[in-house]
Amino acid sequence: MLQSKMKWNFTYIQEDQTSEAFPVKGMSDVTKRLLEKRNLTDPDAIDRFLHPSLDDIHDPFLMDDMEQAIERVRSAIDNDEKILVFGDYDADGVSSTTVLIEALSEAGAQSDYYIPNRFTEGYGPNEAAFRQASVDGYSVIITVDTGIAAIHEANIAKELGIDLIITDHHEVQETLPQAYAIIHPKTSEAYPFKELAGVGVAFKFATALLGRFPEHLLDMVAIGTIADLVPLHDENRVLVSYGLKAISRSNRKGIQALRSVAGLDGAIDEEAIGFTIGPRVNAVGRLQDASPAVELFLTEDRAEADRLASLINQLNQERQKIVADTAKEAEEMLKSGEQELSNVIVVAKEGWNPGVLGIVASKLVRTFDRPAIVLAIDSETQQAKGSARSIDAFDLFANCMEVRDRFIHFGGHAQAAGMTLDVNEIDNLRQQLSDLAEQKLSPEDYQQVLDVEMSVGIEDVSLQQIEEINKLRPFGMGNPKPLFHVKQTPKELRRIGSRKNHLKITFQKQSAKLDGIAFGMGDSYPHISPHAELEVIGELSVNEWNGKKNVQIMIKDMQVSSWQLFDLRGSKHIEKQMSLSDQETYAAVSFRDTTEIPFQLPVYAPSELAGLNEVDGLLLVDLPKQLSDLSNLLNEVRPGKLYACYQVNEGAFLKTWPTRDHFKWFYGMLVKRKKFDLNQDREKLAARKGWDRSMVDFISQVFFELDFVKIEDGLITINSTPSHRDLTDSILYQERKSQLYVEQSLYYSTYKELKSWLDTQRNSLKEEVVNGL
Structure with missing residues (x-):
């Protein structure tokens, strides 16, 4: 066996077949079943899903306080009041800030933006920034992708005579800030879709302010929405679908420069955003002030865009090294026992960069299969700030809210959160969250989960099928890229990579062929026998090399379920x-x-x-x-x-096992010749009869044991008074025959024969073993 590293959640019953009444014709059964898994069986719903339309965008004025907020901004424009956009330092916050600054500029507002420094100010609005805004003459502050937990700061704004408009999408806590207006889908009962990203809410505000649909801002909406991991269905699916097309043809100088340094050619898809563009935008705020990222998207100067993109790319490389070093240090602390490896990891240290702790937490979750909170300790304030990531079964937001009194600041989602707490609360937090996990989780809950959508034979996988599956894009939260289960004995299995840490697998069944790549799984190679039936879970894709396209499966996990x-x-x-x-x-x-x-x-x-x-x-x-x-x-x-x-070494195996006729002929020869010299005549007899010399010796020894002959110095003579005994009376004959069967069955057999015999023995508790295979 080879144990899978993750928990495989088969979200289907393989015997279930797609309904014959499925409304879409000309589509493969695989794609039909994927649509049904997404509860898409109604023709209109399927059409809307496969062909996202701007007609399905919801009216922004369905959000509570939207009309009030827009009127206040228009009044500020008419009266030449200064408006400050208060953003956040991640990709969602940067794109939200860009969207609203451009919309305000188009509307004729005097506006600027402010993004707090992660290291000196922390997350979200803060009193010092609001007081400075008042000094600088701002009478309206609009938050984007932040603010829903800013109770104190809202009171400060009111005290300063600033009208605070909050636009946010994060989880709503027990008390709402006393702001001039709160634009939030989850506080708006009439708004039909609750899962917009921060940039989605900002885009709604921009749409309401401009009185039209600002398609030119959709590139920013796609970046923020994908990077923030919100569900890609309903309105988000439409916005991202159109946003990806907008990025691919964008004339925005910052997008062009960023694509250039990242090596992105051709059409941009959600994976390019999630794994290439998003991390680079995030890297700026993780290591320094996030303003260069906003400036990159706002600039109309290509030279300036190239400079900023190069800076951002360099910061991303630095971020990658810092993440790797910090994660390694945290793992060693936990493995050595320096800090407790509890049900919920809470690890803290002075000197860690607060900007990368969320990524480090994600790595710890994958390494130890449990929720993780990673904190950087400030020795001067004796406070710890950090980020948390979780497993599917443990809702971070809900469980942390049960111990809310431990935090100075806290906010986030079910799977990700940020917090600040006193250093002396770290051990209490670890203990309380671990106790909650102990009460609520089973051992299986700690395993990472792969939701498997379907089992397929390699004969079902084709270029045409993968192209059809790709019609379900963009994939993401709420519409995951399908994971498929394949069960087949590999034709070829080998290690690849400079460190031999990856696996290349080739499956073949008749004319059908499927290549598999398993990154980071090279250590499994010696634990997979050459003839094992291998089960893999992975994503189907197309590998294009030198103009040739081949289907492949990108393997996430594997197992051998049989011995x-x-x-x-x-x-x-x-x-x-x-x-x-x-x-x-x-x-x-x-x-x-x-x-x-x-x-x-x-x-x-x-x-x-x-x-x-x-x-x-x-x-x-x-x-x-x-x-x-x-x-x-x-x-x-x-x-x-x-x-x-x-x-x-010296086995019993003979080229030919002597039959009774062999023994009969040899005895007759002895009777005729009266004597036989083994030393002189063994080779001649073996050559004449086509026997192996060992068979001559064996027959001679059996006759000697049965007292049929005498042997002295290799000279065999007939016993004048031989006993009347059967060959089977010979212990040598029985032992050699038994040993021969053992060697034939267990040593000289083929792999297939040996495996089959062993299978039979394992599957039968009472069956007597018979000679041979």
């Missing part, structure tokens, strides 16, 4: 050919008191293994004397991996 036989028979380099996992238990069994074995493993006699049902891997270091010995052992111990490590 495996590793054939190392006769090998003199066993330790180089096999690898033992630290996560499994192994033992060696000897039928003949062998003590020299590969690896430092305990060696057991078969009778000692009855109580070792927990053994994952069992090494057979020599051959049993009878097949029944091994059969009885396999009825007691059922390891997931069986290693055939035995050798045969």
Whole structure:
């Protein structure tokens, strides 16, 4: 067996077939079933999903306070009042700020923006910034992608005579700020879609302010929406679909420059945003003031855009190194016991960069399969600021709200959060959250989950099928890229990469072929036997190389669900050919008191293994004397991996097993010749009869044991008074025949024959072992 590293959640019953009444014709069963899995069976709903339309965008004035907020902004424009856009330092906040600044500029407003410094000010609105805005003459502040938890700051704004308009999408807490207006889909009962990103809410505000649909801002909407991991359905799907087209043809100098430094050619899809553009935009605010990212998108000077894009790309490279170093340090602290590896990880240290802690937390979640909070300690204030990421089964927002009194500041979502707390509260927070996890989670909940949409045969995977699946794009939260299950014995399995840390797998069934790539899974190679039926979970895609397109599956996880036989028979380099996992238990069994074995493993006699049902891997270091010995052992111990490590040096195997006619002819020859000199005539007889010389010796020894002949110095003579005994009375004959069957069955057999025989023994508890295969 090979255990999967994640929990596979099969979200279907394979026997269920797509409804014959499915409304869309000319579509494969695979795609139809994917649509049904998304509860898309109504023709109109399917059409809206496959062909997103701007007609499905909701009226921004359905949001509470929108009309009031727009009137206030228009009044500010008419009266030449200064408006400050207060943003956030992540990709959603940067794109939100850009959207609203451009909309205000088009509307004729005097406006500027302010993004707090992550390191000196922390997340969200703050009193000092509001007081400075008042000094600078701003009478209206509009927050984007932040503000819903700014209770104190809203009161400060009121005290200063500033009208605060909050536009946000984060989770609403128990008390709302006393702001002039709050534009938030989750506080607006009449608004039909609650899952807009911060940039989506800002875009709604811009639409209401301009009195038209500002398509030229959709590129920013796509970046913020995808980067913030909000569900890509309903209105978000429409906005992102059109936004990706807008980015691909965008004349925005900042987009062009960013594409250039990132090496993005052609059409931009959601993966390019999520893995290339989004991280670069985020990197700026993680390491310094996020203003260069906003300036990049606002500038109309290509030279300035190139300079800013180059700076941002450099910051992203620095961010990657800082993340890797911090994650390694945090892992070592947890593994060494320097900080407790509890049900919910809470790890803290002075000197860590607060800007990367969310990414570090994500890495810890993947490494340790549990929620993680990573905090940077400020020695001067004795406060810890950081970020949290979670597993599917543990709602961070809900559980942290149960211990809200531990935090100075807190906000976020079910799977991600940010917080500030006193250093002396860290241990209490760890203990309380771990207790909540202990109460609410089962051991299975800690495993990362792969939601598998469908099992497919490799014959079902084609370029045409993948192109059809891609009609479901853009993929993301709420519409995940489908994960498929494939079960097939690989035709080829090999390690690739400079460090041999990846796997390349080729599946083939008749004329159908599917390549698989498993990044970072090279360590699984020695734990997959060459003939094992491998199960993989992955995303289907097209690999294009030198103008040739091939279907492939990008593997997320794999397993071998049946027991495996590793054939190392006769090998003199066993330790180089096999690898033992630290996560499994192994033992060696000897039928003949062998003590020299590969690896430092305990060696057991078969009778000692009855109580070792927990053994994952069992090494057979020599051959049993009878097949029944091994059969009885396999009825007691059922390891997931069986290693055939035995050798045969001087075996019983003969090219031809002598029949009774062979014995009869040899005896007749002796009677006729009266004597036979083994030393002189053995080779001649073997050559004349086509026998192996060992068969001549064997027949001679059997006759000698049965007292049919005498042998002195290799000279065989007939016994004048032979006993009347059958060949089967010979112990040598019986032992050699039994040993021969053992060697034929377990050593000289093919892999397929050996595996089949072992399968039979494992599957039958009472069946008596018969001679041969």
